[in-house]
Amino acid sequence: MPVFELLIAGILLGGLYALMACGLNLVFGVMRIINFAHGDLLAVGALTTVSIVTGLHLPFYVAIVVVPLLTAALGLAMQVLVLRRLADGPMIMSLLATFALSTILVNLSILIWGGGYRGLPGVLGGSVHLLGLDVALSRLVSFLVAMAVTLLVWWFLQSTRFGRAIRSVSQAPELAVINGISIDAVRNVTFALGAAMAGLAGVLLAPTFASDPQLGARFGIKAFAVIIVGGMGSYPGAMAAALLLGVLEVFGGYWFGQVIGSAMLFLVMLVVLLVRPRGLLGMGVRA
Amino acid sequence: MNGFKTILAGAALLAAPALTLAPAGAAEPIKVGIALSQSGNLADSAEHYKKAVELWRDQVNARGGLLNRPVELVLYDDRSDPATAARLYERLITNDNVDLLVSPWGSASTATATAVAEKHKRVMINSGGASEKIHQRNFKHIFQSAAPISAYVEGIGPVAEKFGLKTMDIISRDYPAARDMEVALNKIAKDRNIKIEKAEYFPAGTSDYSSYLAQAKQSNPDIWISVGYPNEAIEMVRQFRANNYLPKLFVHNGASIDDFVKAAGKDAEYAVGMSLYEPVLKTKGNAEFVKAYKDKYGAEPGYYSGFGYAGVTVLEEAVRKTGSLDQDKLRETLSTMETDTVLGHHKVDPKTGLQVGVKGLLVQIRDGKRAIIYPEELKTADAVIPMPAWANR
Numbered sequence: 001m002p003v004f005e006l007l008i009a010g011i012l013l014g015g016l017y018a019l020m021a022c023g024l025n026l027v028f029g030v031m032r033i034i035n036f037a038h039g040d041l042l043a044v045g046a047l048t049t050v051s052i053v054t055g056l057h058l059p060f061y062v063a064i065v066v067v068p069l070l071t072a073a074l075g076l077a078m079q080v081l082v083l084r085r086l087a088d089g090p091m092i093m094s095l096l097a098t099f100a101l102s103t104i105l106v107n108l109s110i111l112i113w114g115g116g117y118r119g120l121p122g123v124l125g126g127s128v129h130l131l132g133l134d135v136a137l138s139r140l141v142s143f144l145v146a147m148a149v150t151l152l153v154w155w156f157l158q159s160t161r162f163g164r165a166i167r168s169v170s171q172a173p174e175l176a177v178i179n180g181i182s183i184d185a186v187r188n189v190t191f192a193l194g195a196a197m198a199g200l201a202g203v204l205l206a207p208t209f210a211s212d213p214q215l216g217a218r219f220g221i222k223a224f225a226v227i228i229v230g231g232m233g234s235y236p237g238a239m240a241a242a243l244l245l246g247v248l249e250v251f252g253g254y255w256f257g258q259v260i261g262s263a264m265l266f267l268v269m270l271v272v273l274l275v276r277p278r279g280l281l282g283m284g285v286r287a
Numbered sequence: 288m289n290g291f292k293t294i295l296a297g298a299a300l301l302a303a304p305a306l307t308l309a310p311a312g313a314a315e316p317i318k319v320g321i322a323l324s325q326s327g328n329l330a331d332s333a334e335h336y337k338k339a340v341e342l343w344r345d346q347v348n349a350r351g352g353l354l355n356r357p358v359e360l361v362l363y364d365d366r367s368d369p370a371t372a373a374r375l376y377e378r379l380i381t382n383d384n385v386d387l388l389v390s391p392w393g394s395a396s397t398a399t400a401t402a403v404a405e406k407h408k409r410v411m412i413n414s415g416g417a418s419e420k421i422h423q424r425n426f427k428h429i430f431q432s433a434a435p436i437s438a439y440v441e442g443i444g445p446v447a448e449k450f451g452l453k454t455m456d457i458i459s460r461d462y463p464a465a466r467d468m469e470v471a472l473n474k475i476a477k478d479r480n481i482k483i484e485k486a487e488y489f490p491a492g493t494s495d496y497s498s499y500l501a502q503a504k505q506s507n508p509d510i511w512i513s514v515g516y517p518n519e520a521i522e523m524v525r526q527f528r529a530n531n532y533l534p535k536l537f538v539h540n541g542a543s544i545d546d547f548v549k550a551a552g553k554d555a556e557y558a559v560g561m562s563l564y565e566p567v568l569k570t571k572g573n574a575e576f577v578k579a580y581k582d583k584y585g586a587e588p589g590y591y592s593g594f595g596y597a598g599v600t601v602l603e604e605a606v607r608k609t610g611s612l613d614q615d616k617l618r619e620t621l622s623t624m625e626t627d628t629v630l631g632h633h634k635v636d637p638k639t640g641l642q643v644g645v646k647g648l649l650v651q652i653r654d655g656k657r658a659i660i661y662p663e664e665l666k667t668a669d670a671v672i673p674m675p676a677w678a679n680r
Contacts, residue, residue: 002501002504002505005501005504006497006498006501009497009498009500009501010497013495013497115331116517116546117517117518117521117546117547117550118546118549118550119521119525119549119550119551119552121550121551121552121553121554121555122552122553125525125528125529125554126528126529126531126677127528127529127530127531134530134531134532136526136529136530137529138529139529207525208522208525208526208529209494209518209521209522209525210494210517210518210519210521210522210550211550212518217492218492218494219494221492249495249498250495250497250498250501251498252498253497253498253499254498254501254502257487257488257489258487258488258489258490258493258498258499259461259488259489259490261498262489262490262492262493
C-alpha cells in the first residue's frame with residue numbers, strides 16, 4: 001500500500017477543504033450566521049475565474065485579485081440588503097435567508113453562465129516531483145494558500161485592533177457597544193471578508209475541478225463537515241479537521257471504495273456531534 | 288363593440304390564407320403526441336430533442352404532409368417526472384385523441400409512458416429511452432429507435448482486441464445506466480478475454496479521485512472506463528495529468544460532450560468517448576439534417592437531436608409504408624421494418640421491439656475535435672492507443 005502517497009493526497013485534499021471552510025467559519029464565529037450561500041459564492045468565484053482567464057484572456061493572477069473583491073461586494077450586498085435586517089431575530093431566520101440567497105445565486109449563475117460545465121485548461125495543470133512523488137501543482141498551491149489564509153485570519157483576529165473589535169462583538173456585544181465599536185460596521189466587514197474567502201477558494205478550485213453553477217452543492221456540504229468537526233469558529237480546529245477528513249477520505253476510499261470514503265466524512269461528523277458537539281477545538285453554539 | 292368586430296374580421300382574414308395553403312381535401316391534421324421535459328433536470332437535453340422533432344414537422348409539412356394530411360405536434364411538459372409523463376400520455380390518448388405517439392426524453396419517463404401506450408394498445412416509438420429494461424416487459428406496441436445501452440460500449444471489445452488491451456477497471460458514478468453498462472461490459476470481457484479487475488462505483492457529487500488514482504498507479508489497468516456526467520470526465524483527466532498518470536485507454540461517455548473539450552483543453556486530447564451520433568456521420572440524410580438544423584437553430588445538432596430526428600423518421604417511414612394510421616397495421620409494419628436514419632441502420636427485434644441495428648461509436652479527441660475511431664466503416668481517423676504519456680505531448 002502506498003501509504004506515503006495516500007497521506008500526501010489526503011493532506012492536499014484536506015487543504016482544499018480547509019480553504020472552503022475558512023470563510024464559512026469566520027462568518028459563523030463572529031456573526032453566528034450559518035451561511036448556506038457560501039458554496040454558491042465559491043461557485044460564482046470559480047465561474048468568474050474561468051470567464052476572466054478563458055473569456056477575457058487575462059492572466060490567472062488577475063482573477064486571484066479581482067474575484068475575491070467581487071465576491072466581497074456580493075457578500076456585502078447580501079449582508080446590507082438582507083441579513084442585517086434579521087440580525088436580531090432568531091437564528092433560524094438568517095439560516096432560511098441564506099438558503100434563499102443560495103437558490104437565487106445558483107439561478108442567477110445559470111442565467112449568466114448557462115447550465116454546462118466549464119474549466120481552466122492550462123492553468124496549474126501539471127505536477128511537480130517532490131519527495132519521489134508526482135504532486136499536483138494546483139493542489140499544492142491551494143494547500144499553501146489555505147495554510148496562509150488560515151494563519152492570517154487567526155493572526156488578524158488575535159493581534160490587530162480591528163480583529164479584537166470583531167472578537168468583542170462576537171463574545172460580548174453589549175460591552176463592545178459601550179466601548180464605541182460599531183457592531184454594524186464590524187458585521188459588514190466580517191461578512192464581506194468571509195465572502196472574499198469563498199471567492200478565493202473558488203479561484204483556486206477552478207484549475208482542479210469542473211465548474212458549474214451547482215458546484216456549491218458538491219463542495220458546500222464538505223465545508224460544513226469541516227467546521228462541525230473542527231469546532232465552529234475555531235481556525236486551528238478547522239485546519240486540523242480539514243486535514244483529518246481529507247486523509248480519512250482518501251484512505252477510506254483506497255481500502256473500502258469511494259462510497260465508504262465519502263461516508264467517512266459524515267460518520268466522523270456524526271460522532272463528533274454526538275460525543276463532542278462543540279467540535280475538536282470549538283467554542284460551541286450558544287443559544 | 289365595433290372594435291371587437293374589427294378584430295374578428297381581421298382574424299378571419301389572417302386565417303384565410305392559412306386554410307387555402309393546406310393540402311387539398313385534408314382539413315384534418317395528423318396529431319403526433321409527445322410529452323417531454325421543458326422544466327426540471329432533463330429540460331436542457333430534452334430541448335434539443337424537441338428542436339429536432341419540430342424541424343421534422345416543418346420539413347414533412349413542406350413536403351406536403353403525411354398521407355396528404357398536415358402534421359401537427361401536441362406537446363406537453365412532463366417536468367422531468369415519470370409519473371407526470373404517464374398522466375400526460377393518458378391525456379394525449381384519451382382526451383386529445385392524437386393519432387401517433389413518440390416517447391419522452393430519458394429512460395425513466397419512457398418506461399412509464401410506454402406502459403400507458405401498451406395498455407391502450409397504441410404504437411409508440413421509443414426514441415428517447417436507452418434502457419433495455421423498457422423492452423423486457425413483453426410489450427407488443429413499443430419500438431425502439433434509440434440506441435440501447437449495450438450499443439454504447441460495443442466498440443470496446445474490438446478496439447481492445449486490436450490494440451492488445453487485456454485489463455479493465457470500471458470506475459463509475461453510481462446510477463442505473465452505469466450498472467446496465469457493467470452488464471454489457473462483462474459480456475464483452477468474457478467474449479474477448481479481457482479481465483475486469485475492478486468495478487467500483489462512487490456516489491454522485493464525487494470530485495476527487497485520489498484513492499482510485501493511487502490504486503491504478505499500482506495495478507496499471509490497460510483500460511479505465513467510466514460512465515457518468517461530463518464534470519467527472521473533466522475532473523478525471525485533469526487529475527490524471529496533475530498526478531502524471533495515464534491508462535493506455537481512458538473511456539468516458541462525458542468525453543463526447545462539447546463541454547469536455549472546452550473545459551479540459553489540451554488535457555482532453557486522446558481521451559475516448561462513447562457516442563451514438565456525430566454531425567460528421569455519413570449516415571443516410573445526415574448531411575441534409577445537419578444543414579437544415581444549423582439553418583434553423585444556428586448550431587450543430589448533438590446526439591439528443593439525433594435521437595429525436597431518428598425517432599420521427601422511423602415513424603414517418605412506417606406510416607407511409609402502412610398507408611394508414613391503423614394501430615394494428617402500424618404495429619405489423621414496425622415489427623419487421625428496416626430503414627436508415629441519421630443514427631444508422633434501424634432494425635428491431637420483432638419480439639421485444641429492442642433496437643438491434645444502430646451501432647455505437649467511439650470517438651477520440653484529436654486537435655480539440657471528436658474523430659470517429661470505431662466502427663471501421665465510419666471512422667474519420669485512426670485511433671491513437673495507447674494514449675501518449677503526458678511528458679511526450
